[in-house]
Amino acid sequence: MVNINFTVNGKPYEISIDENMRLIDVLRDELGLIGTKEGCGEGECGACTIIMDGETVNSCLVMGFQADGSNIVTIEGLEKDGQLHPVQRAYMEAGAVQCGFCIPGMVLSTKALLDKNPSPSDEEIREGISGNLCRCTGYNKMLIATKKAIEYMKGE
Amino acid sequence: MKLNIVGKNIIRVDAQAKVTGKALYPQDIYLDNMVYGKTVRSTKPHAYIKIDISEAEKVDGVLKVFTYKDIPNKNAHGVVLKDHEAFASKKVIRIGEPIAFIVAETQKICEEAYKKIKIDYEEIPAVFDPVEAMKEDAPKVHGDSNIIYHFKLRHGDIEEGKRKSKYIVENIYKSPMVEHAFLQPEAGLGYLEEDGTVVVVIATQYPHYDREEVAINLGLPEEKVKIINTNVGGAFGGREDISAQIHLALAAMVLKRPVKVIFSREESFLAHSKRHPMIMKYKTGADENGYLQYMEAEIIGDSGAHCSWAMNVLRKAGVHATGPYVIPHVKVDAYAVYTNNPYTGAMRGFGATQVPIAHEQQMDALAEKLGMNPIEFRMKNIFRRGSMTATGQILTDSVPLDRCLEAVDERFKFSQLWKEVK
Ligand code: FES
Ligand code: FES
Numbered sequence: 001m002v003n004i005n006f007t008v009n010g011k012p013y014e015i016s017i018d019e020n021m022r023l024i025d026v027l028r029d030e031l032g033l034i035g036t037k038e039g040c041g042e043g044e045c046g047a048c049t050i051i052m053d054g055e056t057v058n059s060c061l062v063m064g065f066q067a068d069g070s071n072i073v074t075i076e077g078l079e080k081d082g083q084l085h086p087v088q089r090a091y092m093e094a095g096a097v098q099c100g101f102c103i104p105g106m107v108l109s110t111k112a113l114l115d116k117n118p119s120p121s122d123e124e125i126r127e128g129i130s131g132n133l134c135r136c137t138g139y140n141k142m143l144i145a146t147k148k149a150i151e152y153m154k155g156e
Numbered sequence: 157m158k159l160n161i162v163g164k165n166i167i168r169v170d171a172q173a174k175v176t177g178k179a180l181y182p183q184d185i186y187l188d189n190m191v192y193g194k195t196v197r198s199t200k201p202h203a204y205i206k207i208d209i210s211e212a213e214k215v216d217g218v219l220k221v222f223t224y225k226d227i228p229n230k231n232a233h234g235v236v237l238k239d240h241e242a243f244a245s246k247k248v249i250r251i252g253e254p255i256a257f258i259v260a261e262t263q264k265i266c267e268e269a270y271k272k273i274k275i276d277y278e279e280i281p282a283v284f285d286p287v288e289a290m291k292e293d294a295p296k297v298h299g300d301s302n303i304i305y306h307f308k309l310r311h312g313d314i315e316e317g318k319r320k321s322k323y324i325v326e327n328i329y330k331s332p333m334v335e336h337a338f339l340q341p342e343a344g345l346g347y348l349e350e351d352g353t354v355v356v357v358i359a360t361q362y363p364h365y366d367r368e369e370v371a372i373n374l375g376l377p378e379e380k381v382k383i384i385n386t387n388v389g390g391a392f393g394g395r396e397d398i399s400a401q402i403h404l405a406l407a408a409m410v411l412k413r414p415v416k417v418i419f420s421r422e423e424s425f426l427a428h429s430k431r432h433p434m435i436m437k438y439k440t441g442a443d444e445n446g447y448l449q450y451m452e453a454e455i456i457g458d459s460g461a462h463c464s465w466a467m468n469v470l471r472k473a474g475v476h477a478t479g480p481y482v483i484p485h486v487k488v489d490a491y492a493v494y495t496n497n498p499y500t501g502a503m504r505g506f507g508a509t510q511v512p513i514a515h516e517q518q519m520d521a522l523a524e525k526l527g528m529n530p531i532e533f534r535m536k537n538i539f540r541r542g543s544m545t546a547t548g549q550i551l552t553d554s555v556p557l558d559r560c561l562e563a564v565d566e567r568f569k570f571s572q573l574w575k576e577v578k
Contacts, residue, residue, distance in 0.1 A: 034184035035177020037389075039339045040421040047339060075177035088175040092167050100174030101339040101389035107175055135339050135390045 004068040008033070009077025023062040024048045027074060035075035035104045039133070046132035049105035050074050056112045056131070075104035078111065086152035087111045087145070094145035098136035106132045110146050119150060170387065179387045182357055183343035187414040190345075191219060193407055194266035194417065195400070196256040196273050197426055198248035201496040202282035202295065205248055207255060208274040215272060217265035219411050222257040226406060229375030233398050235365060235501075237463040239298055242373050242402040248277070249297050250461035250496055252426030257403040259415055282496035286458040287435065289495045297461055297494035304459055305467040307474040309488035311546040317450025317485030321441025325521040329438065329514040333458070334431035336503055340389020341424040346404030347414035353380050354405045359388040361395045369398055370405045381405065393502030394428045397464055429464050429501030432457040432492075434473065436514040440483075442522050448537045450485040451518075451546075453477045455511070457500070459492045464501030466492035472507035478546045479515035480557055481537045486546040529574050531565050 001016050008031060017026055027033045027050070039047035041060050048059040051073040078085040084092075087110045097103055106129060113120060113128035120128060125146045126139070134142070173179035198205070209221040224231050224243040231245060232238040244255050256273060260266045281295040288294050289302040296302060318324070344358035354376065360366050363383040371378045388395065400417050407415040419427060439452040455473050459466040474490035503509075519537075523530035538557045544550050565571050 028184075029186075032186075033177075034180070037181075037340070038183070039341065042421070045339065045421075075175075079176060084172075084175065091175050092171040093165075095165070095168075097168065097171045097174045099339065099390040100170065100179050100387060101181065103174045104177045133339065135337055135392070 002065045004065055006067045006070050006072060008072045009074060017064045019065055021064040022060055023050075023064050023067050024059040026064040026067065027059060033074050033076050037101055037104060039101065044133070045102070046105045046109065047102055049108050049132060051108055051112050054112070054115070056109050058131075073108070075108060078107070085111060086156065087114065087149045090145040090149035090152060091142075094141050094148055096137060096141035096145040102132055102134040102136075106134065106142060110142070110149065114146070114149060114153060118153065120146075174387070181340050181343065181389050182345060182359055182386050183340075183418045185345055185357060185386070185416075187345065187347060187416070190414040190416055191259055191261055191411070192263045192266050192417065193400070193403060193415050194258045194260075194263070194270055195254050195403065195419075195423070195427075196258065196270060196275070197423070198244060198251055198253040198255055200248060200277045200279055201251050201284070202297075203248050203277040203279045204246060205244060205255065205278075206276040208276070209256060211274065212258060212269040212272040215260070215265060215269040217261040218269045219259045219261070219413075220407070221269065221273070222259070222403065222406060222410075223255065226410070227373055230372050233369040233373060233402065234462060235362075235397060235464055236467060237304075240398065240462050242398075242406075250498060252498060253461070254403070257407060259407050259411060284495055284497055286456050286493040286495055289493045290456070290491065295496075297496060302494040303491055304463050304494060305470055305492040307467075307471045307488070307490040309474055309477070309486060309546060311483075311487075311548070312450075312485035314450055314452060314485050314487050317441060320443050320449040322444045323522055323525040324439060324441040325518055325525065326439045327514070327518065327521065329436040329517065331434045331436070331510040331513050333433045333498070333500065334503060335425060336390070336392040336394035336428070336430075338390030338392055338394055341419045341421055342395075342399045342427060343416070343418040344400045344404050345414055345416045346408030348408050348412055349382075353382055354409050355382045355384060356401050356404050357384045357386060358399070358401055358404070359386050359391070359395060360401070361388070361391050361393075366398065366401045370401055373402045374405055374409060392504050393506065396502045397429055397462075399427055426498075429499050429503070430460070431503040432459065432466070432469055432500040432507065432510065434458075434510040436511065438514050438518050440515075440518040440522060442526065446526050446528050446533050446536050448481055448483045451478055451483045452487045453489070453514070455488070455490040457490065457492045457507070458495055458497055460495055460497040460499035462499035463492070463494075464499055465506070466500070469500075469502070469507035473511050475547055476508045476511050477515065479512060479519070480539045481515070481519070481534075482539060482543050483537075483546060488546070529571055531561060531571050531574075534561060
């Protein structure tokens with residue numbers, strides 16, 4: 001067992017975990033944050049995407065103990081004062097949500113992109129979500145949603 | 157008429173739950189006192205098996221290892237033919253076929269026990285090519301013939317069609333097996349309610365069929381079985397057959413504890429159906445004016461080790477074999493054939509997706525022989541209002557295919573470019 005201290009969605013945690021536990025299992029099984037999904041377990045699909053110290057990572061490829069001292073944002077941490085994040089709202093409105101299994105990861109990748117680059121080109125948007133597979137939508141709706149989100153964020 | 161819904165953007169009811177991560181898929185559900193399951197699957201395509209679970213059951217924390225011996229009633233399921241065993245009993249017929257279901261206190265213990273399961277495979281000749289499988293002396297997957305289904309379509313008089321055809325093209329087309337790869341790998345839970353009702357929580361395309369299959373295999377009346385459908389993380393036809401439903405229900409009923417199973421991506425690939433690969437032999441003829449006169453097609457679909465929706469898929473392939481073209485003389489034979497390959501079933505398009513690979517390339521090949529613009533050639537032959545299909549249906553309503561072709565041609569500038577290169 002190892003002890004780790006980290007912050008998830010603004011809340012500090014100090015927990016003791018099995019050293020061979022992956023970060024995705026820590027989040028889901030230990031903290032109950034089931035919004036983080038596992039689609040492949042090997043870094044291919046991006047369903048397990050989270051934001052760790054400002055960077056998106058595949059939480060299935062990160063060991064739990066590596067999260068020690070980090071600041072993590074999961075899909076559960078995006079709403080503010082009961083309000084959806086503009087990216088969440090835009091995804092809903094653009095019809096970019098179908099089965100939904102890719103969506104938490106997709107939304108987080110989009111948010112991380114816009115945090116770094118508030119006015120990306122189409123090319124950059126596609127690049128930004130290129131690590132997230134979606135089997136339902138065909139990706140164009142994500143592009144539309146992201147452009148909508150950019151507008152909303154400008155208005156904020 | 158004022159329309160309140162049509163023409164308006166409506167936000168789907170589950171969108172908010174999905175963008176906030178609150179939407180539940182089976183893997184997201186945790187119950188008190190829950191144990192875990194793991195499926196043991198065949199690693200051989202065709203073999204007689206002997207199963208020894210004794211060492212696995214001795215592992216600390218293992219509750220039970222289920223095999224065919226534990227199925228209380230009928231060890232058989234399938235959407236059309238009951239040709240899947242819930243657990244293989246004497247013989248495995250494909251890689252990935254379930255043989256046993258380990259239930260243990262944790263997933264880790266399941267993995268440990270998994271290594272201790274001994275399966276003795278006595279391999280027998282297998283068949284992987286559907287054309288070979290149709291032969292009398294091929295190894296048989298089930299019973300005494302591998303041919304599951306033959307769809308015959310006869311329209312007009314083929315000989316007359318041949319006489320009238322100045323140009324004939326003959327080709328063989330092959331389409332591959334395709335995996336759905338829905339993003340949410342199969343997962344599920346089974347538990348018992350106080351009155352003995354068995355509940356299975358799963359993402360499925362057919363809760364009502366699942367209920368019937370679970371009831372039959374467990375020997376329960378249907379009202380003692382409940383299937384709860386969660387959010388479904390993509391399916392595309394790949395969740396029409398049984399995955400873990402029967403195993404979960406059985407384990408919950410016997411052990412009286414909630415049981416959860418989650419497939420890895422690799423196991424998901426092994427577990428569910430695929431798109432039928434098809435071998436399509438086509439002969440198509442047109443007269444000197446560019447009008448289609450006849451088409452003869454033989455379509456062989458590889459069903460793999462189980463039937464699943466084979467008849468429905470090969471019928472659809474046969475019905476759509478001409479494509480959207482008026483052809484007065486047509487002969488189609490479509491077959492579904494068992495092999496020891498992964499089984500095939502429903503996938504988007506359901507048999508109508510494969511045949512365009514053949515009929516459209518035939519159109520291009522014929523246009524080339526005629527020296528005609530392929531768009532113009534198609535325009536001469538497409539279905540319009542009032543056309544009759546090869547199955548005898550008169551298309552009485554909207555058939556805007558001409559408009560579609562025109563729009564495509566304009567955008568691609570196809571005819572324009574065709575003129576330039578001529
Ligand atoms: S589950 Fe981590 S990348 Fe697919
Ligand atoms: S919405 Fe289904 S995988 Fe993206």
